[in-house]
Amino acid sequence: MFGLGVGIDLGTSSVMIYVEGKGIVLTEPSVIACDKTEDGKMIAVGESAYRMIGRNPDSISVIRPLKDGVVSDFPMTEKMLQHYIQKICGNRIFKPHVIVCMPSSVTNLEKRTILDVVTASGAGMACLIEEPLAAAIGAGIDIHHPYGTMIVDMGGGTTDIAVITMGSIAISGSVRIAGNEFDEAIMRYVKTYKNVTIGERTAEEIKKQIGCAYVREEEVAMIAKGKNYITGMPESFEISSTEVYEAISDLLDDLLEAVRSILEVTPPELVGDIATQGIVLTGGGALLYGMDTMMQKRTGIRARMADDPLHCVVKGTGVALKNMNVLADNGYIFKSREEIIGIKD
Numbered sequence: 001m002f003g004l005g006v007g008i009d010l011g012t013s014s015v016m017i018y019v020e021g022k023g024i025v026l027t028e029p030s031v032i033a034c035d036k037t038e039d040g041k042m043i044a045v046g047e048s049a050y051r052m053i054g055r056n057p058d059s060i061s062v063i064r065p066l067k068d069g070v071v072s073d074f075p076m077t078e079k080m081l082q083h084y085i086q087k088i089c090g091n092r093i094f095k096p097h098v099i100v101c102m103p104s105s106v107t108n109l110e111k112r113t114i115l116d117v118v119t120a121s122g123a124g125m126a127c128l129i130e131e132p133l134a135a136a137i138g139a140g141i142d143i144h145h146p147y148g149t150m151i152v153d154m155g156g157g158t159t160d161i162a163v164i165t166m167g168s169i170a171i172s173g174s175v176r177i178a179g180n181e182f183d184e185a186i187m188r189y190v191k192t193y194k195n196v197t198i199g200e201r202t203a204e205e206i207k208k209q210i211g212c213a214y215v216r217e218e219e220v221a222m223i224a225k226g227k228n229y230i231t232g233m234p235e236s237f238e239i240s241s242t243e244v245y246e247a248i249s250d251l252l253d254d255l256l257e258a259v260r261s262i263l264e265v266t267p268p269e270l271v272g273d274i275a276t277q278g279i280v281l282t283g284g285g286a287l288l289y290g291m292d293t294m295m296q297k298r299t300g301i302r303a304r305m306a307d308d309p310l311h312c313v314v315k316g317t318g319v320a321l322k323n324m325n326v327l328a329d330n331g332y333i334f335k336s337r338e339e340i341i342g343i344k345d
């Protein structure tokens with residue numbers, strides 16, 4: 001195929017882009033800042049918009065358009081994606097062909113519209129691949145065998161749980177229990193037990209630094225800053241890893257329940273394969289301390305974190321670009337703009 005191959009992981013927390021022959025060329029938070037007055041003119045996108053979260057004046061709205069795994073603000077998602085695609089594709093003579101991955105909870109109409117946006121923004125052809133499938137490929141799993149593998153991809157807004165066999169998804173489910181929910185639980189905990197309100201970025205920092213999905217043998221603690229919610233004054237407080245665990249433990253129970261419910265509806269042969277092969281954890285959530293141990297102890301099935309879990313999906317799109325002939329057997333094919341929207345421009 002002429003033109004460059006490009007892979008995009010349109011995640012709820014971040015957008016990552018892979019370019020054939022170059023590797024991962026872009027990683028930016030899925031955030032966009034717009035002017036509320038001037039027809040929603042884009043002011044900043046990615047990292048610079050992320051820095052504005054919680055610090056924006058009234059006239060500017062800072063939006064995470066994919067926050068909960070649904071395209072909550074479609075026009076903003078379009079603007080953000082358009083910006084990145086144009087940055088990568090520019091005005092090339094041969095238009096690139098692009099693989100896009102999206103949270104599996106996104107509706108069919110939204111998927112079609114995303115393909116529409118991709119092709120309207122400079123791509124010649126576009127193809128959509130489910131995130132867990134790309135995650136499995138990126139985790140180095142040979143997905144084409146008639147052999148079941150379970151992927152648990154924990155992102156910011158959603159956790160996708162999928163059983164993959166023979167190059168496609170046999171069973172899958174998506175729950176809104178992921179990184180953002182953990183952050184919110186930490187915010188609630190700090191408010192209730194320490195009388196301090198903190199922003200989502202501070203909560204995320206606490207989670208990454210000392211959070212755990214399995215109680216740490218050696219407790220660790222850190223100092224964080226917030227605002228006393230009674231006096232309104234700045235306040236520093238100490239929080240321990242066990243406290244963070246307490247804050248998120250109900251969510252961990254729910255997450256486990258979701259994994260169990262997928263296993264329940266998985267045919268026995270595939271469950272047998274999963275028992276042998278183990279569960280593979282991808283996405284940023286897999287980095288939470290003790291996530292693999294927790295999953296393993298509570299399901300009784302071996303669980304392991306994929307290498308470089310944050311980049312599995314985008315790396316998977318890179319591998320997929322080279323193996324489109326194999327994926328085509330399962331209906332993953334590049335479509336032109338005419339084929340996607342059904343009409344010529």
Ligand SMILES: Nc1ncnc2c1ncn2[C@@H]1O[C@H](COP(=O)(O)OP(=O)(O)O)[C@@H](O)[C@H]1O
Pocket residue numbers: 010011012013014015154155156157158178179180204207208211282283284285287288289309310
């Ligand atoms: N070291 C870490 N420990 C715990 N959570 C982490 C860590 N690093 C990233 N995360 C969380 O992972 C989530 C982002 O994961 P990612 O796979 O990039 O999401 P998405 O695919 O939805 O964009 C965020 O909620 C972030 O806080």
Ligand SMILES: [Mg+2]
Pocket residue numbers: 009011012131153155283313
């Ligand atoms: Mg993801």
